[in-house]
Amino acid sequence: MNDFKSVSVATPTGRRLAFGAAVLSLVVLVAGCANPSSSSAVYTRGQAQREQIVRAGTVTGVRPITIQNDGSSGAGLVAGAALGGVAGNAVGGGSGRALTTVGGAILGALAGNAVENRVGRSSGYEITVRLDNGETRVIAQDADVPISVGQRVNIVSGAGPARVTPL
Numbered sequence: 001m002n003d004f005k006s007v008s009v010a011t012p013t014g015r016r017l018a019f020g021a022a023v024l025s026l027v028v029l030v031a032g033c034a035n036p037s038s039s040s041a042v043y044t045r046g047q048a049q050r051e052q053i054v055r056a057g058t059v060t061g062v063r064p065i066t067i068q069n070d071g072s073s074g075a076g077l078v079a080g081a082a083l084g085g086v087a088g089n090a091v092g093g094g095s096g097r098a099l100t101t102v103g104g105a106i107l108g109a110l111a112g113n114a115v116e117n118r119v120g121r122s123s124g125y126e127i128t129v130r131l132d133n134g135e136t137r138v139i140a141q142d143a144d145v146p147i148s149v150g151q152r153v154n155i156v157s158g159a160g161p162a163r164v165t166p167l
Contacts, residue, residue, distance in 0.1 A: 039142040040156075040163040050159035056167070057137070059151045061128035065140060068121050084108015127164045129155055139164050 088104020089097060123143040130136050137155055139162050147153065152167040 039144050040165050044160065047160040052156050052158040055131050055133075055137075055155045055157075057129040057131040057153060057155060059127060059147055059149050059153055059164075060130050060136070061126075062147055062149055063126040063128075064143070065124045065126050066121055067124040067140065067142065078109075078112070080112015081105045081109035084111070127153075129153060129164060131155070137162075 082105075084107050085101050085105035087108070088100040088102070091097070091100045091104075124140055125143050125147055126138060126140045127147055128136060128138050139155065141161075141164060145166065147164060147166065154165050154167060156163045156165055
């Protein structure tokens with residue numbers, strides 16, 4: 001005996017379910033948007049109040065780069081699939097509705113994943129620094145602080161990621 005009944009998006013119950021699915025998808029998407037920072041000016045709570053090593057040097061090269069998140073959280077994929085499935089379910093009727101629901105979910109998942117990957121990118125610099133002791137270091141970080149060739153900088157390291165900060 002099947003206790004489940006079909007609910008159409010055209011009914012008040014169906015609209016509530018569709019709205020709930022859309023809201024849930026947006027919440028999941030927003031929750032997945034928390035991006036780790038690669039800024040020289042951002043410290044995590046665990047990095048605060050820790051002794052660090054500071055070395056002075058001169059910038060010998062600055063190359064623009066793109067910084068990409070390590071992996072996808074899956075939030076864009078899930079949210080896109082849910083929204084695409086709801087949209088696809090609103091189209092067609094009968095057995096065609098099932099096809100449009102599946103098609104909408106697949107296309108939504110692809111679109112949601114593409115959006116999440118795009119959101120996970122930021123502009124950065126690959127900064128080459130010749131330290132005062134003669135050693136050379138290369139550090140990649142967000143392009144939120146202007147750095148130029150010939151500029152005197154500090155490299156701060158030891159309690160997490162290394163950072164290039166202007167003097």
